[in-house]
Amino acid sequence: MTFPPSSTDPSTSAASSSHQHQTTQQQHPGLETLDTKTSDESTPKQHSPQGISIPKCLQDAKIATLPSTAYYIPNFISPEEEDALLHKVSTAPKPRWKQLTHRRLQTWPSDLVNNKLIDAPLPTWLTDPVITRLMSIPVYSYDDKNLFVESPHKQPNHVLINEYPSGIGIMPHKDGAAYHPVVCTVSLGASLCLNIYQSKEDGALDPQPAFRILQEPRSLLITTDDLYTEFLHGIADIYEDTNLSETTVANWNLLRSSWSFKDGTNRRDIRTSLTYRDVIKVSNLGNKLGMFSKR
Numbered sequence: 001m002t003f004p005p006s007s008t009d010p011s012t013s014a015a016s017s018s019h020q021h022q023t024t025q026q027q028h029p030g031l032e033t034l035d036t037k038t039s040d041e042s043t044p045k046q047h048s049p050q051g052i053s054i055p056k057c058l059q060d061a062k063i064a065t066l067p068s069t070a071y072y073i074p075n076f077i078s079p080e081e082e083d084a085l086l087h088k089v090s091t092a093p094k095p096r097w098k099q100l101t102h103r104r105l106q107t108w109p110s111d112l113v114n115n116k117l118i119d120a121p122l123p124t125w126l127t128d129p130v131i132t133r134l135m136s137i138p139v140y141s142y143d144d145k146n147l148f149v150e151s152p153h154k155q156p157n158h159v160l161i162n163e164y165p166s167g168i169g170i171m172p173h174k175d176g177a178a179y180h181p182v183v184c185t186v187s188l189g190a191s192l193c194l195n196i197y198q199s200k201e202d203g204a205l206d207p208q209p210a211f212r213i214l215q216e217p218r219s220l221l222i223t224t225d226d227l228y229t230e231f232l233h234g235i236a237d238i239y240e241d242t243n244l245s246e247t248t249v250a251n252w253n254l255l256r257s258s259w260s261f262k263d264g265t266n267r268r269d270i271r272t273s274l275t276y277r278d279v280i281k282v283s284n285l286g287n288k289l290g291m292f293s294k295r
């Protein structure tokens with residue numbers, strides 16, 4: 001990864017777990033259990049296990065105010081799934097963690113070497129439920145093609161886990177050429193704003209974010225196209241996101257709990273993100289050595 005003006009990397013984060021999501025359960029006349037949210041969002045939902053709300057197709061989750069394609073699903077995983085993922089992350093063997101100056105990260109199945117992944121399976125706790133659920137959502141209602149239909153391996157093969165204490169973010173960067181330009185980020189633990197930056201005509205970074213996307217715990221954010229290739233993204237090193245409103249947050253109408261930010265602030269807490277991507281180049285070295293055959 002490279003940092004400004006043109007860059008690549010893994011992530012950041014923080015936010016407040018006090019923004020609890022409230023749902024009431026209702027029996028649908030059909031088969032499934034529906035979540036009826038008490039907050040002010042409106043995306044039509046399909047249903048599955050408790051606390052999850054999956055749109056019928058990604059168009060229902062599209063962040064309409066952005067110039068390029070992005071989707072936001074607030075209740076992508078349940079509180080129990082969130083706890084289970086956080087437990088797996090925190091109990092991973094110590095050598096799995098790479099400690100940076102202010103945050104730490106894990107890469108699964110491994111680090112890239114010269115932008116290449118050594119072929120190895122992801123552990124089940126990272127594929128199920130996140131990848132299975134992601135693959136089950138069609139992009140459009142009229143056919144069943146999913147988001148990874150054009151990606152080299154037809155699904156994510158790499159997960160970067162970043163843990164951001166409050167006050168810590170990630171510099172504006174681009175994710176670079178190693179990945180297919182579809183990025184799926186599951187947020188755990190707390191909320192924060194992802195900033196989207198543009199370069200100015202002279203190529204320098206405009207330090208003022210062009211857009212902000214608020215990511216709540218248990219949400220899935222998908223960014224693609226120009227958001228991947230043209231814009232930069234980053235997270236500010238702050239303890240509180242401020243000036244949050246319908247006009248300053250691109251995905252305000254899709255939030256689970258916009259009411260909880262109605263004073264315009266989000267106090268950061270530890271946020272962990274899981275970034276799922278398809279690494280374009282994969283080497284079979286691992287298979288040849290029989291390294292990963294028995295997972």
Ligand SMILES: O=C(O)CCC(=O)C(=O)O
Binds near residue numbers: 008233
């Ligand atoms: O943690 C995040 O949401 C951002 C991660 C990121 O930018 C990256 O992994 O490249």
Ligand SMILES: [Fe+2]
Binds near residue numbers: 008173
């Ligand atoms: Fe990134």
